Amino acid sequence: MKMIARSWFTWLILAALDILCVSAQDYPLPESCTGPACIDIGGLTYQDFSVIRRESDGMYFRYSKSNNTGDGLSVATAPALGGPWNYAFEILTELVNPMVTDRTQTNVWAPEVHLVNGTYYLFYSINTPPFNFDLCVATSPDMEQDNWTDHGSMNVPVSTTGDDQATASYVRLDGNMLADSTNPSGVDNFTYMTFGSYQWGLYGFQVSDDLLTIKDGATVDMVYLEQYNPGEYSGNKTEGAYLLTNNGYVYFFYSIGNCCAADDTDYNNSVYRVQVCRKAVTDLPTGPYLDRDGVDCLTGGIDRAGTTILASRDDGQVFAPGSIGILDDPDLGMVIYYQYWNITQANQDANPKLDGLRFGYNLLSWDSDGWPQLVASK
Ligand SMILES: *[C@@H]1O[C@H](CO)[C@@H](O)[C@H](O)[C@H]1NC(C)=O
Ligand SMILES: *[C@@H]1O[C@H](CO)[C@@H](O)[C@H](O)[C@H]1NC(C)=O
Ligand SMILES: *[C@@H]1O[C@H](CO)[C@@H](O)[C@H](O)[C@H]1NC(C)=O
Ligand SMILES: *[C@@H]1O[C@H](CO)[C@@H](O)[C@H](O)[C@H]1NC(C)=O
Numbered sequence: 001m002k003m004i005a006r007s008w009f010t011w012l013i014l015a016a017l018d019i020l021c022v023s024a025q026d027y028p029l030p031e032s033c034t035g036p037a038c039i040d041i042g043g044l045t046y047q048d049f050s051v052i053r054r055e056s057d058g059m060y061f062r063y064s065k066s067n068n069t070g071d072g073l074s075v076a077t078a079p080a081l082g083g084p085w086n087y088a089f090e091i092l093t094e095l096v097n098p099m100v101t102d103r104t105q106t107n108v109w110a111p112e113v114h115l116v117n118g119t120y121y122l123f124y125s126i127n128t129p130p131f132n133f134d135l136c137v138a139t140s141p142d143m144e145q146d147n148w149t150d151h152g153s154m155n156v157p158v159s160t161t162g163d164d165q166a167t168a169s170y171v172r173l174d175g176n177m178l179a180d181s182t183n184p185s186g187v188d189n190f191t192y193m194t195f196g197s198y199q200w201g202l203y204g205f206q207v208s209d210d211l212l213t214i215k216d217g218a219t220v221d222m223v224y225l226e227q228y229n230p231g232e233y234s235g236n237k238t239e240g241a242y243l244l245t246n247n248g249y250v251y252f253f254y255s256i257g258n259c260c261a262a263d264d265t266d267y268n269n270s271v272y273r274v275q276v277c278r279k280a281v282t283d284l285p286t287g288p289y290l291d292r293d294g295v296d297c298l299t300g301g302i303d304r305a306g307t308t309i310l311a312s313r314d315d316g317q318v319f320a321p322g323s324i325g326i327l328d329d330p331d332l333g334m335v336i337y338y339q340y341w342n343i344t345q346a347n348q349d350a351n352p353k354l355d356g357l358r359f360g361y362n363l364l365s366w367d368s369d370g371w372p373q374l375v376a377s378k
């Protein structure tokens with residue numbers, strides 16, 4: 001009986017895959033990753049990776065979401081991008097944000113680290129129940145466990161309609177500072193942050209010179225529209241934006257689709273994947289961002305703007321990839337890293353999601369039109 005159940009399940013997954021694959025294109029397999037922290041055995045716990053190489057000793061630090069409500073951010077370290085990766089410690093187990101009234105009920109999410117003028121800036125989101133997000137920042141001279149100073153909220157105003165799940169126009173999560181490929185761990189004079197929102201669009205704002213708050217008088221600008229109709233299922237929700245300047249353009253990457261379920265066949269075409277739009281570096285990175293076909297990201301919800309650069313592989317080894325970051329590695333060159341599931345494991349496990357979220361990365365190259373693509377290493 002077990003065998004029959006299993007083969008039915010396998011068949012269902014394969015059938016679903018056929019429908020789920022947004023692109024027929026096969027992306028390169030991730031480069032090899034060694035060490036226990038390559039896979040999150042617990043499922044959806046250590047997600048939203050941010051990786052940075054420490055200047056003083058070349059050690060790689062990888063930040064990810066807390067593994068349980070009430071925990072801090074999880075930090076893994078490795079001597080090289082390929083590993084061996086080991087969990088090192090947790091940070092931000094205490095938080096100064098006054099929204100946090102019960103630390104044991106607060107999640108710390110979506111870390112992103114940049115090195116600016118010799119200081120490491122860690123941008124992160126908190127979520128306090130029932131649904132109150134905020135964008136926050138902490139700093140450190142060396143990223144050691146006890147050497148972080150939490151500065152709390154970046155003071156981005158709550159959406160005019162509130163952070164309430166049903167009515168918000170944006171949600172203060174997944175902050176991402178514009179990084180510059182010529183200074184990959186730093187921030188250019190743009191000092192612009194994107195954030196949001198998973199059903200409520202992607203937004204951005206100018207950041208203060210000290211990088212700790214929204215700039216005085218700055219507005220919150222929409223940069224990617226979504227089609228969200230309260231009360232009705234709407235796929236292709238967006239989050240996890242990542243900004244990069246390169247080739248005279250600002251590239252606006254984001255994750256789109258249903259996050260983060262390897263076993264969710266209800267959403268068919270709307271499985272998590274990564275898209276990009278861009279604009280020339282001429283003025284502030286508030287848009288418009290256009291995709292490869294010249295479609296404005298702001299029409300995304302209606303016309304499905306955005307050029308897909310990473311999606312599930314046909315063979316299931318990379319499924320629902322997303323939440324990218326980009327690193328200019330001294331050894332490997334420009335690298336894109338992401339989270340993914342490997343649902344070939346579905347043959348052995350009735351719940352592929354429990355097989356764990358994995359850390360993947362590939363070399364990033366730029367085609368003759370200046371669009372990014374993942375390439376296999378030689
Ligand atoms: C959370 O993860 C850290 C490693 O980053 C580990 O030390 C800790 O025990 C975990 N906490 C729980 C409650 O699993
Ligand atoms: C924290 O950083 C300072 C330098 O600012 C350094 O002297 C000290 O050793 C660091 N502390 C830890 C615990 O690493
Ligand atoms: C970094 O240094 C430059 C040059 O001194 C200065 O203009 C800028 O404000 C500094 N940025 C931060 C975040 O301290
Ligand atoms: C999500 O986007 C895909 C690709 O553009 C499209 O085929 C699908 O219909 C969209 N799903 C929803 C629920 O809108």
Ligand SMILES: *[C@@H]1O[C@H](CO)[C@@H](O)[C@H](O)[C@H]1NC(C)=O
Pocket residue numbers: 019265266267268
């Ligand atoms: C997805 O496709 C399956 C198989 O065709 C179908 O049974 C299911 O209703 C679809 N789900 C949605 C949300 O449309």
Ligand SMILES: *[C@@H]1O[C@H](CO)[C@@H](O)[C@H](O)[C@H]1NC(C)=O
Pocket residue numbers: 188189190281282283284
């Ligand atoms: C950023 O600063 C550099 C050097 O001052 C300048 O060339 C460039 O135009 C500035 N970029 C923007 C978008 O203002």
Ligand SMILES: *[C@@H]1O[C@H](CO)[C@@H](O)[C@H](O)[C@H]1NC(C)=O
Pocket residue numbers: 029030317318342344345358
């Ligand atoms: C996926 O899992 C299979 C089975 O364990 C393994 O052989 C393969 O290397 C994995 N691929 C990736 C990209 O994780």
